[in-house]
Amino acid sequence: MTRPVESAPGLRLLRPVSPAQWVGLSIIAAWVLLAVLAPLVSADPLAQQTADRLQAPSFAHPFGTDQLGRDVLSRVLHGGRATLPIGVSIVLLATLVGVPLGALAGFVRGWLDEAVMRVADLLLALPALVLALAIAAALGPSVSSAVIAIAAVMWPRYARLARGQVLTLRQREFVLADRATGASPAQVLWQTVLPNAAPVVTLVAVLDLGTATLAGATLSFLGLGVQPPTPEWGAMVSTAVQTPEAWWASLFPGFALVSFVVAVNLYGQVFDRKGLGR
Amino acid sequence: MVTPAPADEAAVDTRRPLRRGRRGGRRRSIARRLVTLPFLLLGMTLLMFLISRFLPADPAVAFLGNNGADNQQAVDAFNARYGLDRPLWEQYWIYLDRLLHGDLGTSISTSRPVADELAAAFPATLELAVAALLISLVVGIPLGILAAARRSSLFDRLTGGATLLGVSMPPFVLALLALQVLYLQLGWVAGPGRLDPFLDPPPTVTGLMTIDALLAGRPAVALDVLHHLVLPAVVLGVIHGAFFARVVRSTMVDALRGDFVRTARGKGLSGRVIVGRHAFRFALIPTLSLVGLTFGELFAGAITVETITGWPGVGRYMYNAATKLDFPAVMAGTLLIGIAYVLVNLIVDLLYGVADPRVEAS
Amino acid sequence: MTTEEPLLEVRGAAVSYRTRAGTVTAVDGVDLTVRRGEIVALVGESGCGKSSLGRAVLRLEPLAGGEVRFAGVDLGTLSGTPLRQARRRLQMVFQDPQSSLDPRRTVGQIVERPLKVHRAGTPAQRRAKVAETLDLVGLGSRFLDRYPAALSGGQRQRVGIARALVLDPELLVCDEPVSALDVSIQAQILQLLLDLRERLGLALLFVAHDLAVVRHLADRVAVMYLGRIVERGAVDEMFALPRHPYTQALLSAAPVPDVAVERARSVPLAAGDLPDPLAPPSGCAFRTRCPHARPVCAEVTPALVHDVACHRQDELPPFVSPIIHSGG
Ligand SMILES: Nc1ncnc2c1ncn2[C@@H]1O[C@H](COP(=O)(O)OP(=O)(O)OP(=O)(O)O)[C@@H](O)[C@H]1O
Numbered sequence: 028m029t030r031p032v033e034s035a036p037g038l039r040l041l042r043p044v045s046p047a048q049w050v051g052l053s054i055i056a057a058w059v060l061l062a063v064l065a066p067l068v069s070a071d072p073l074a075q076q077t078a079d080r081l082q083a084p085s086f087a088h089p090f091g092t093d094q095l096g097r098d099v100l101s102r103v104l105h106g107g108r109a110t111l112p113i114g115v116s117i118v119l120l121a122t123l124v125g126v127p128l129g130a131l132a133g134f135v136r137g138w139l140d141e142a143v144m145r146v147a148d149l150l151l152a153l154p155a156l157v158l159a160l161a162i163a164a165a166l167g168p169s170v171s172s173a174v175i176a177i178a179a180v181m182w183p184r185y186a187r188l189a190r191g192q193v194l195t196l197r198q199r200e201f202v203l204a205d206r207a208t209g210a211s212p213a214q215v216l217w218q219t220v221l222p223n224a225a226p227v228v229t230l231v232a233v234l235d236l237g238t239a240t241l242a243g244a245t246l247s248f249l250g251l252g253v254q255p256p257t258p259e260w261g262a263m264v265s266t267a268v269q270t271p272e273a274w275w276a277s278l279f280p281g282f283a284l285v286s287f288v289v290a291v292n293l294y295g296q297v298f299d300r301k302g303l304g305r
Numbered sequence: 306m307v308t309p310a311p312a313d314e315a316a317v318d319t320r321r322p323l324r325r326g327r328r329g330g331r332r333r334s335i336a337r338r339l340v341t342l343p344f345l346l347l348g349m350t351l352l353m354f355l356i357s358r359f360l361p362a363d364p365a366v367a368f369l370g371n372n373g374a375d376n377q378q379a380v381d382a383f384n385a386r387y388g389l390d391r392p393l394w395e396q397y398w399i400y401l402d403r404l405l406h407g408d409l410g411t412s413i414s415t416s417r418p419v420a421d422e423l424a425a426a427f428p429a430t431l432e433l434a435v436a437a438l439l440i441s442l443v444v445g446i447p448l449g450i451l452a453a454a455r456r457s458s459l460f461d462r463l464t465g466g467a468t469l470l471g472v473s474m475p476p477f478v479l480a481l482l483a484l485q486v487l488y489l490q491l492g493w494v495a496g497p498g499r500l501d502p503f504l505d506p507p508p509t510v511t512g513l514m515t516i517d518a519l520l521a522g523r524p525a526v527a528l529d530v531l532h533h534l535v536l537p538a539v540v541l542g543v544i545h546g547a548f549f550a551r552v553v554r555s556t557m558v559d560a561l562r563g564d565f566v567r568t569a570r571g572k573g574l575s576g577r578v579i580v581g582r583h584a585f586r587f588a589l590i591p592t593l594s595l596v597g598l599t600f601g602e603l604f605a606g607a608i609t610v611e612t613i614t615g616w617p618g619v620g621r622y623m624y625n626a627a628t629k630l631d632f633p634a635v636m637a638g639t640l641l642i643g644i645a646y647v648l649v650n651l652i653v654d655l656l657y658g659v660a661d662p663r664v665e666a667s
Numbered sequence: 668m669t670t671e672e673p674l675l676e677v678r679g680a681a682v683s684y685r686t687r688a689g690t691v692t693a694v695d696g697v698d699l700t701v702r703r704g705e706i707v708a709l710v711g712e713s714g715c716g717k718s719s720l721g722r723a724v725l726r727l728e729p730l731a732g733g734e735v736r737f738a739g740v741d742l743g744t745l746s747g748t749p750l751r752q753a754r755r756r757l758q759m760v761f762q763d764p765q766s767s768l769d770p771r772r773t774v775g776q777i778v779e780r781p782l783k784v785h786r787a788g789t790p791a792q793r794r795a796k797v798a799e800t801l802d803l804v805g806l807g808s809r810f811l812d813r814y815p816a817a818l819s820g821g822q823r824q825r826v827g828i829a830r831a832l833v834l835d836p837e838l839l840v841c842d843e844p845v846s847a848l849d850v851s852i853q854a855q856i857l858q859l860l861l862d863l864r865e866r867l868g869l870a871l872l873f874v875a876h877d878l879a880v881v882r883h884l885a886d887r888v889a890v891m892y893l894g895r896i897v898e899r900g901a902v903d904e905m906f907a908l909p910r911h912p913y914t915q916a917l918l919s920a921a922p923v924p925d926v927a928v929e930r931a932r933s934v935p936l937a938a939g940d941l942p943d944p945l946a947p948p949s950g951c952a953f954r955t956r957c958p959h960a961r962p963v964c965a966e967v968t969p970a971l972v973h974d975v976a977c978h979r980q981d982e983l984p985p986f987v988s989p990i991i992h993s994g995g
C-alpha cells in the first residue's frame with residue numbers, strides 16, 4: 028500500500044495470475060456453487076432419523092450422521108448457505124461503515140479525523156474477536172448480532188486504509204485539478220478521490236473474506252451467531268463437540284471451513300507478496 | 306484471527322522525508338505509548354460501559370438474568386447500584402468507581418463475584434499463552450529461516466503450504482483435530498483439565514501452576530500440569546508458529562537480497578555464515594515486534610481452544626459465560642483481556658526497546 | 668493596453684506551508700498583473716514558489732497575505748457557488764501531465780468533467796463541446812475512450828489543456844506545461860498555446876523555470892527568486908538587457924545553440940543551490956549566490972525599483988548575453 032495502484036480499470040488487480048491463485052479461486056467458486064445448489068443436490072439437512080444417530084461415514088451417509096441422526100453431508104452443504112453469506116455481510120458492513128468514515132476523516136482532517144481515528148485506535152487496541160464476543164453477547168445471540176459485532180471491530184481497518192489512501196490521493200495533482208474545475212469538496216471526494224481508492228479497498232476486502240468468515244463461524248461456534256437447528260459450519264462443530272467419539276460430525280464441517288479460508292488465503296498470497304492488502 | 310490493520314499511511318508531506326533516527330523514533334513512540342496508556346485504558350472502560358449500557362435491550366435483564374429481572378426487589382437494587390436513573394456521566398463514574406474497587410459485578414450463572422472467578426482463571430490463560438508463544442517461536446523461526454535459506458526448494462514449498470494451512474486454521478478446528486488424534490486416538494497427551502484430580506494443586510504463588518509446583522518442590526505435579534498444557538499450547542503454538550514462519554521467511558528473503566548481504570558475499574563469506582550471522586538478526590527484529598500483537602490473537606484463540614481442551618482459563622470462562630448469556634461475566638472478561646493485552650504489548654515493546662540498540666549494534 | 672482594468676491583479680500575495688520542520692514561506696509578497704489577451708511568464712528555478720503562486724491565483728492554496736483580484740473581484744471574498752462560478756473563468760494547466768489526469772477516467776470523461784461539475788448543457792451538447800475542444804488542442808475524437816495511461820506525454824498535456832479550455836476561460840494559468848515533455852513536443856505545445864491566444868483571446872500566466880522557453884511566447888516576464896519577484900519587464904527588454912544579477916545568471920544558464928558562444932560564455936554567475944526556504948538569507952535572498960553582493964545586501968531587503976529588486980542595479984557591470992550574440 029505504498030501508493031494507490033496505477034492503471035485505469037482498477038479491478039484488474041483482482042485477476043488471478045498464478046496457478047495457486049487459480050486453485051484458490053476454484054475452491055471458492057466450488058463452495059459458492061455447492062451452497063447455491065445445496066437444496067437441489069442434497070437431502071434435507073434438518074431431517075432427523077433417531078434410529079440413525081451418530082452413524083460413521085457410510086455409503087448412505089458419506090459424512091456420517093450427527094447426534095440427532097441428521098445427514099452431516101447435507102448439513103455441510105447447506106452450512107455454506109449460512110457461513111459464506113455471513114462472511115460477505117461482515118465485510119460489506121465493515122467497508123460500508125469504515126470506508127466513508129475514513130475517507131471523510133482523511134479528506135476534511137481536523138477534529139473529525141481526530142475523533143474517528145481515536146475511536147479506531149481504541150477498537151484496534153483490543154483483541155478483535157474478544158470484543159466482538161462482548162458486543163454480540165450484549166446484542167443477544169443471532170445472526171445479525173454476530174455480523175454487526177464483527178463488523179464493529181473490523182471497520183477501523185477499512186477506515187485506516189481508506190484514510191491512508193485519501194491522504195495520499197489528495198496530494199496528487201489530478202485531485203487538485205478537479206478542485207480547479209470548480210468541483211465542490213463533496214464532488215471531489217466521492218467522484219474523484221474515492222473511485223481511485225476503490226481498487227485497493229476492494230482488494231483488501233476480498234482478502235478479508237477469509238478472516239471474516241472465520242470470525243463469523245467462530246461466533247456461531249460460541250453460540251452467538253447462527254442458532255440450531257440451522258446448519259452452519261461453526262455451529263455444527265460446536266454441537267458435535269459434545270460427542271467426541273463421532274469425529275465425523277465435527278471434523279467435516281471444520282474441514283469445510285478450513286478449506287474455504289485456505290482458498291481465500293491461497294488466492295490472496297500473491298497480493299501479500301506484492302505488499303498489497305495486509 | 307482478525308489480522309492487524311495496515312500501517313497508517315503518513316503520506317502528508319511527501320516532499321520532505323524527515324528521517325528521524327530509528328532509535329530516536331522508537332524511544333519517542335514508547336514515551337508516547339506511556340502517555341496514551343491511561344487514556345487507552347480509560348477509553349476501554351468507557352467502551353465497555355457504553356456497550357453494556359446501550360446495546361442490551363434491557364440492562365437489568367442482561368445483568369440479572371431473566372429470573373433476577375422478575376424479582377422487582379433485585380431490579381430496584383440493580384438500578385440503584387448502577388444509578389440507571391441518573392445522568393449518563395454519573396453512571397459511568399459509578400461504574401469506574403466500582404471497577405477501581407475491584408467490583409466487576411456478579412456472575413448470573415454462579416452468583417459469585419466475577420472478579421474472584423476471573424482472578425482464579427487468568428493465570429491459567431497466561432500460562433497457556435506464554436507456553437503457546439514459546440512453542441510458536443521455537444517452531445516458527447527455524448522453519449522460516451530454513452525456508453528462506455533454501456528459497457524455492459521443495460522444503461520451502463512444503464513449509465509454504467503447511468504454514469498457509471496453519472494461518473488459515475481456526476483454532477477451534479485444530480483443537481478438535483488435536484483432541485481426536487493426540488488424545489482420543491493416540492493417548493499421547495493428558496485430557497481435559499489442568500491437573501489430575503487426584504493430585505493436590507500446589508500453593509498459589511505466581512498462579513502459573515507449573516512454576517508453583519516447582520517452587521513447592523513437587524516436580525511430579527509440574528510434569529502433570531505440563532502434560533495437560535501440551536494440547537492447548539501446541540494447538541495455539543502451531544497456528545502462530547505458522548504465522549511467525551511466514552513472517553521470518555519473507556523478511557529473510559528481503560534481507561538476503563539486501564546490500565549488506567551482497568557486501569558480505571563480496572568479502573567471501575559463505576552462504577551459511579551469512580544466513581546465520583546477518584540475515585538471522587534482521588529477521589528476528591520484525592518478528593519480535595509482532596510478539597505483542599500475537600498475544601491478542603492468543604487470548605482470542607484461548608476462548609475456543611480452552612473450551613475444547615478443558616483448560617480452566619479466562620477463555621473457557623468467557624465461553625461458558627457467553628453460552629449462558631452471563632452478561633456481567635462476558636463484559637468483565639473482555640475488559641480484563643483488553644487490559645492484559647494492552648499491558649502485555651507495552652511490556653513487550655519496552656523490552657524490545659531495551660533490546661533493540663544492542664541488537665542493532667552487534 | 669491603456670487604463671483598462673487588468674484581468675488578473677495579484678497584490679502582495681503570500682503563501683506559506685506549515686511543515687514539521689517549520690513554516691516555509693513559498694511566496695512572499697508578490698505583485699503581478701495580467702491583462703486581457705496577454706501572456707505573462709513567471710520564471711524562476713525549481714522550488715522558488717512558482718507553482719504555489721499559480722495555485723494561489725486559483726485559490727487552490729489559501730493566501731497567507733495579500734489579495735488576488737480577477738476582473739476586479741477579490742477572489743478572497745468569494746466562497747461556495749460564486750467562487751465555483753469564478754473558477755469557470757480562470758483555469759489551470761498542471762505541471763505534470765502524468766499525475767494531473769485522473770487515471771480512472773477516460774479522456775472524454777476528463778474533458779467533460781468540468782462541464783458536468785458546472786451542470787453545463789445537455790449530455791449531447793456536452794459531448795459536442797468535448798469533441799470540439801479536443802479538436803482544438805489537436806486530439807481527434809478517437810482519443811475519447813482512451814485512458815491517460817495509454818497516451819504519450821504530449822497527448823496527455825493536450826488533454827490537460829483541453830480540460831482547462833472546455834469551460835471557455837478568460838485566463839489560463841499554465842504551470843510549466845512543457846517542462847515534462849521532450850523538446851520537440853515542447854515546441855508543438857507552445858505553438859498550440861500561441862494559436863489559442865490568437866483564436867480565443869485567452870490571457871496566459873505561463874510558469875517556467877527556463878527563460879529560453881518563454882522568449883517567443885510571452886509579452887512580459889517576471890523573474891522569481893525564493894518567493895519574491897526580483898525583476899520584471901517586457902520580454903524583449905529583459906533578454907536584451909537583464910538588470911538583476913539573478914536574471915543575468917538565468918540567461919547565461921540558458922542553453923546556447925552556438926558552440927563558439929557556449930565556450931566564450933562568461934563563468935556562471937550563480938554558484939550553489941537555492942538556499943533552504945525554511946531559513947532564507949537575510950536581506951536580499953540572492954546575496955548568497957550573487958557575485959556582486961555587498962554588506963548592505965545582507966541587511967536590507969531590496970524593493971522593486973524600476974522593476975528590479977537589487978541594491979546595486981545601477982553599479983553592475985554591463986551584461987553580455989550569449990543569446991543575443993548567437994543571433995537568437
Ligand atoms: N504542500 C506543500 N507542503 C510543504 N511545502 C511545500 C508544499 N508545496 C510546496 N512547498 C514548498 O514551497 C516551496 C515552493 O514550492 P513550489 O512547488 O511552489 O515551487 P516551484 O517553483 O513550482 O518548483 P518546481 O519548479 O519544482 O515546480 C518549496 O520549497 C517547496 O518545498
Ligand SMILES: [Mg+2]
Pocket residue numbers: 717718719762842843
Ligand atoms: Mg512547480
